[in-house]
Amino acid sequence: MKKNREFARVLRRLRTDKGISQENLSLEANLARTYISLLERELRSPSLKTINKICEVLEILPSNFMELVEQEKNKDINEELSNGHKNEEFKTQPIYSHLIDIIGNTLNIIVINEKLKISYANQNICDLLGYEKSELLNLNIEEISDPGSILKIKNTLQGLFSKNTYTYSDIICKSKNADNIHFNMAVIPHSQEAKTALLVLIDATEYKKTQDELLKSQSYLGMALSATKQIVWHIDLKNNVIHILSKSNEHIGYFPKEEIFPFSEVTRNEIHPHDYQKILVLLESIPKHDEPYFEFEYRSKRSSDQYRWNLARCKILKWCDNDRPQIIIGTSFDIDEKKSAQMALALNESRLESLVKLNQMIDAPINEIIEFAVNEMVDLTESQTGLIIIKEKNGHDKIFTNTRELQNRSLKDILDTTLPPKYHDSIFTAHDVFILNQIEKNAQEANTINARKMICSPIKDHHEVVIISIVNNKLEDYNSSDARQLTLLMQGLWRIIEHKKHHEQIQKIEKNLSVSSRLASMNVLCRCIAHEINNPLSMIQGHSDDLKDSLISHKEINPQNIYQATEQIDKMVERISTVIKGMRTFIQDSTMGFVRNIKINELVENTLNFVKTKLINVDIELIVKNNLHPDQIIDCHPSQIAEVILNLIYNSIDAIYRLPSRWISLEITSTDQVINISITDSGSNIKPDIAKYIFEPFFTTKEDYRGQGLGLYISKTFVEEHGGTIILDDTSANTCFRVSIPIKQS
Missing domain, CATH: 3.30.450.20 (PAS domain)
Structure with a gap:
């Protein structure tokens, strides 16, 4: 194990100097702890990959590490020389000359000279390429490499020995079977004298595919x-x-x-x-x-x-x-674009929802609507405080706020609390929305003025400011989107205020029209009563005068004449009683104001009793076509339906009383749900340019001021209140009005 001794010493010394334990070195280098121990005990030979991993952890270049190994080996040689064992084999070798002893058994090794002739190959590379060792040693590296790899090797060999270090590269070698094998190659100086280089080859074919x-x-x-x-x-x-x-x-x-x-x-x-x-x-x-x-x-x-x-x-x-x-x-x-679109959509939905809520409150009191608008504009703009000023022409402006401590206070007091004085005029003189995201305060105002940011939106109508809305103290800065929300909401509020004012004016006009219609109805009724009572009274008066004259002159009184006179008087009294009975029915219905069940035939008969005398006086024939069952019932206001019939008949009388042919036709039919009444006269139909105005109030074509232009307007109002319709039949040659009224009222 002598060949691993110098490597083990250098590894142990560098690890100890770094203060790294074997366990930590193995963890950081991703190696087994026992493997580090075996290296330091000279029981294992490291691979080039292992050397690289260890050098990375020890923060040293592999070339410097191997130089330390060579120095350690030379130190041993010098010690042996000093001990008298001088021998040729102990000459100082170039750096890396002993690397083959360390890793030769674990990697694929080839030694080539500067002419690329293979001078050494270990058994590993021979087995991998499929050559016998003797075959491989007779080859040139060019014979087993592709052109690109040959160029890499030649370039690497140039200057290799002067730099005295190793280099990495990737090459492709061909096996004896002509298969391409990818290698990671390290080129290391082997012998300065022989100009040989050590090629350390790591099979990277599978790695290459994976990579x-x-x-x-x-x-x-x-x-x-x-x-x-x-x-x-x-x-x-x-x-x-x-x-x-x-x-x-x-x-x-x-x-x-x-x-x-x-x-x-x-x-x-x-x-x-x-x-x-x-x-x-x-x-x-x-x-x-x-x-x-x-x-x-x-x-x-x-x-x-x-x-x-x-x-x-x-x-x-x-x-x-x-x-x-x-x-x-x-x-x-x-997702900024998408989020912006979503927020814009949500914002539009919020605006729409606010406007819808405002419109749904259109029947609520105006103060309640404005209070809702104050809270809504605060929520929409994420503000703390809101203020709405409704400008009035009389100078008594109305003020609404969502903050309890500001309620029931004057406008000046509110502005003094919320804004520095220098901003007060801007609120009333501004013609467009303005935003303040930094309200400037002096030292005295710092603790009394509570507004930090603000939007003011004036709403104008005919170039005159009618609403001023203010929100303040949003956590973030106000922007143009907040201004649009505030302006749209206030414009919607102003439209509702205008609608309420217009509606109040219409209600006032309708109230006046209602009074006028009642007066007109009383006028029609009085005319009918005058005709229907005066004539019988005149006849009663005549018979009474005859009887008086007979008594005063002491003439002989014929009992037959007395009987006939009293009989005529009874008939006239009965006629008057009938008129009064019908009148009492109408007056009671008019004053009580509720729907009653009534026989339609009885209603029509009582109504026609009011105009019979008038028709006789102007020589107009009345034609009645009644196709109803005698007991047909209808839910209605009898006085209103009677007034509709009277208005239409009196209009016909006024239109045809001078014509040569004078007649009025009244036809009544029914379906399962509707009573249909048609009134036609002998006059020609109304011209289209006039017909489109006949149901409008105060429109009349009567030249002798006998009409106020309310009859058809009132008739249309009464019919529509019953859920029915009244139209002028433009297909008829004569003037014909058709009225349809539901039999049952909800």
Whole structure:
């Protein structure tokens, strides 16, 4: 074992100087501990690969290590010379001349001269190439190598002895069967005098195949990572280390090259502060389970110091003893565009939801709507305080806020509390949205002014500011998106306020129209009563006067005449009673205001009693076509339906009373669910340019001021309140109105 003695000494000395135990050396060099012990006890010969591993741990170049081995061997030779054992074999040998003694039995060895002639080959290489040793020694290295490998060997031999070191290369040799065998080759000076070189060859054929497949896989993985702009990372939480594995991470802007970093420093400096805390909580709270996969979104800083959204997909490889994750591997890729689109969509949905909620509250009191808008704008902009000022023309502006301590306080008091005085005028003079992300305060204002950031959005109508909205104290800076949210919400609020005002005006007009319609209805009713009561009263008065005259003049009274007179008086009284009974029915229905069940035939008959005298006086024929069952019932307001019929008949009377042919037709039919009433007169149909206005209030074509233009408007209102329809039949040659009313009312 003498040939391993110098190697063992150098190894032991260098290991001891570094303070490394055999166990630690074996762990770091990925070798068996007993193998290190055998090397130091001169019981094993190291391979070239082993020498490289050991030198890497001991932080020394292999060439320097072997030089120390040669020095140790020369030292032994000098000691032997000094002891009188001088001999030719003990001449100082060149560096590496004894390496063949150390590793010759474990590796494939060939010795060549400067003309590439093989002068030595061990049995290992002979067996591998399929040659007998005698055959191989008669060959030139060029005969068993491909052209590229020959060129590498020639280039390596040039200057090899002057540098006195070894070099690495890859070559391809051909076996006796012409098979290509890949070798990792180390070229080492063997003899300065003979100009020979030692070729140490390691069979790398299988390694080459594996490496080719690995490179192909790495290439595919690299292309995939590059295409998806992903980075791969490895975290050791126990040792606070993150290893950025991907070389394509510049696409995301993470790190300029593949490196190892302190995990806490990376997360604290490169990840958004809000997300940093969330990630720490997430890693601490993940329970140990069979499927250790999870993902999360976070924002990371770029070279421009801007944050972009990323999605991390992770797998836990190792757990600590306390069931917390220790080693995690994962990928991260940029989702900023997708996240921005999602946030924009969510933002639009929030805006839409807010506007929808506002519109759903349109029937609520205006103050309740504005209070909702205050809370909504605070939530949308993630602010702390909100203020809405509704400008009034009388100068008494209305103020709404979500903060209890600011409620029931004057506007000046609120502004003094929230903003420095120099900003007050800006609020009332601004014509566009303005954002303040740093409100300047002097020393006296520092403890009294509570606003740090602010957005003010004025809403204008016809170039006049009608609403001023203010939000302040968002944790992050306000941006244009916040301004758009605030402006859109306030524009929606103003539209609702305008609608409420318009609706109030319409209600006021409708109230006035309702009063006018009742007056008009009373006018129609009075006209009917006047016609239907005055005529019977006149006849009663006539018979009464005749009887008075007979009594005063002491004329002989004929009992037959008295009987006939009293009989006529009874009929007139009955007629008046019928009119009053119908009138009482209508008045009761009008004042009570509820739907009643009534026979439609009775309703129509009572209604026509009001116009019979009028029709007789103007010589208009009334044609009634009633196809209903005598006991047909309808749910309705009798007075309103009667008024519809009276309005249509009186309109027909006013339109045709001067025509040569004068008639009015009333036709009543029914289906299972609807009563249909058609009123047609002898006049020609209404012209289209007039027909489109006839149902509007105060529209009339009567020239003698006998109408106010409310009859058809009121009739349409009453019919629609019953869920029915009233139309002018534009297909009829005569003027014809068709009314449809549901039999049952909900």
